[in-house]
Amino acid sequence: MKPAVILLSGGLDSATVLAVARRDGFACHCLSVDYGQRHRVELELAAKQAKLQGAAEHRVVQIDLRAIGGSALTADIAVPKSGVGADIPITYVPARNTVLLALCLGYSETVEAFDLFIGANAVDYSGYPDCRPEFLSAFESLANVATKAAVEGQGRYRLHAPLLHMTKAEIIRLGTSLGVEYVWTLSCYDPDAHGRACGECDSCRLRTKGFREAGISEATV
Amino acid sequence: MKPAVILLSGGLDSATVLAVARRDGFACHCLSVDYGQRHRVELELAAKQAKLQGAAEHRVVQIDLRAIGGSALTADIAVPKSGVGADIPITYVPARNTVLLALCLGYSETVEAFDLFIGANAVDYSGYPDCRPEFLSAFESLANVATKAAVEGQGRYRLHAPLLHMTKAEIIRLGTSLGVEYVWTLSCYDPDAHGRACGECDSCRLRTKGFREAGISEATV
Numbered sequence: 480m481k482p483a484v485i486l487l488s489g490g491l492d493s494a495t496v497l498a499v500a501r502r503d504g505f506a507c508h509c510l511s512v513d514y515g516q517r518h519r520v521e522l523e524l525a526a527k528q529a530k531l532q533g534a535a536e537h538r539v540v541q542i543d544l545r546a547i548g549g550s551a552l553t554a555d556i557a558v559p560k561s562g563v564g565a566d567i568p569i570t571y572v573p574a575r576n577t578v579l580l581a582l583c584l585g586y587s588e589t590v591e592a593f594d595l596f597i598g599a600n601a602v603d604y605s606g607y608p609d610c611r612p613e614f615l616s617a618f619e620s621l622a623n624v625a626t627k628a629a630v631e632g633q634g635r636y637r638l639h640a641p642l643l644h645m646t647k648a649e650i651i652r653l654g655t656s657l658g659v660e661y662v663w664t665l666s667c668y669d670p671d672a673h674g675r676a677c678g679e680c681d682s683c684r685l686r687t688k689g690f691r692e693a694g695i696s697e698a699t700v
Numbered sequence: 701m702k703p704a705v706i707l708l709s710g711g712l713d714s715a716t717v718l719a720v721a722r723r724d725g726f727a728c729h730c731l732s733v734d735y736g737q738r739h740r741v742e743l744e745l746a747a748k749q750a751k752l753q754g755a756a757e758h759r760v761v762q763i764d765l766r767a768i769g770g771s772a773l774t775a776d777i778a779v780p781k782s783g784v785g786a787d788i789p790i791t792y793v794p795a796r797n798t799v800l801l802a803l804c805l806g807y808s809e810t811v812e813a814f815d816l817f818i819g820a821n822a823v824d825y826s827g828y829p830d831c832r833p834e835f836l837s838a839f840e841s842l843a844n845v846a847t848k849a850a851v852e853g854q855g856r857y858r859l860h861a862p863l864l865h866m867t868k869a870e871i872i873r874l875g876t877s878l879g880v881e882y883v884w885t886l887s888c889y890d891p892d893a894h895g896r897a898c899g900e901c902d903s904c905r906l907r908t909k910g911f912r913e914a915g916i917s918e919a920t921v
Contacts, residue, residue: 542763549810574806585795589770608851617842630829
């Protein structure tokens with residue numbers, strides 16, 4: 480089996496991406512990043528998904544993005560709960576996906592993988608700049624000049640974002656057909672101390688709307 | 701003064717870059733990264749340089765690249781001491797500069813800077829892929845589609861690598877003319893417990909050759 484690196488957050492999208500990569504025959508090396516996010520219970524769910532889905536490996540890299548701050552997810556700023564707006568919200572973490580994909584790239588070199596998977600989505604999303612196709616394309620170009628493996632001609636990096644143009648309902652239908660157990664995922668930006676979703680942040684709203692439109696009950700999967 | 705972010709390692713090159721950015725009139729926000737490197741004394745020297753050179757700020761981000769491994773600088777692999785070869789050496793840290801610049805990019809958003817400085821050099825260097833002009837150019841392109849600040853049109857990122865095409869001797873002459881105190885820098889990949897350079901790794905060899913060719917004694921600056 481060809482190795483691939485999967486950026487696994489513990490959320491709904493990345494759990495689905497892992498199932499897609501498995502379906503496509505990859506040996507999945509999952510990377511989660513503990514970046515000081517409020518929703519740290521995600522990390523436990525990432526480990527659970529890696530296990531449930533038979534990943535080859537799951538690693539967690541610690542990085543303290545609170546030293547940089549600038550986001551409701553990493554600094555002492557309240558998570559907005561009034562609905563998904565038109566602007567880039569304060570939950571945007573400065574350069575987050577650039578940092579996360581850079582770590583995936585480093586990991587990929589150590590496991591000799593050239594396929595990276597990310598659950599970025601540009602339909603039912605919060606409007607983050609680093610989820611857009613032009614960002615992903617620029618990162619793929621960067622990967623192919625950044626690494627020893629690329630420069631020595633061992634392979635060409637491909638950044639897969641299979642959910643990019645899907646609605647949340649389509650993602651949920653796809654994952655359900657692949658056997659993803661969504662009960663072991665969390666999408667909330669601001670869960671309580673017991674890991675329960677707030678139900679009001681952008682991410683909770685997008686998730687609930689997705690299950691409703693998919694005609695699937697959250698509790699049953 | 702316009703803000704800039706300087707990637708400051710505590711080595712000779714980045715100390716010189718800080719002096720160049722100061723000369724060019726920037727308010728310097730310095731970022732050092734504690735990535736589990738063997739040569740951690742660098743971080744103390746980075747703080748010292750930031751202070752000596754009147755930086756606006758100095759932050760340290762912790763990230764444990766040992767969770768990824770794959771390098772003599774972050775894993776339990778010996779640092780080679782037989783001289784600078786033609787291949788990319790084992791001291792290469794997978795995707796290191798991609799990770800470090802991604803962190804600089806995140807930091808730059810929080811201080812509203814669009815100018816990033818890095819001490820990359822493609823002349824007297826170890827042959828790392830992520831020090832080459834094509835890498836730096838690809839990263840600059842990425843930065844301009846990756847961030848909220850760029851997408852909202854607040855500015856255009858510029859990645860400065862003023863040492864890129866200079867020899868080590870030229871770098872040392874430039875820094876000396878700008879008052880850089882090189883005695884408070886360390887270039888060694890494998891210093892002893894007291895922070896003393898080994899004198900034999902690639903980086904020590906390039907440094908010693910640089911001072912010799914510049915006609916400057918290391919002990920006097």
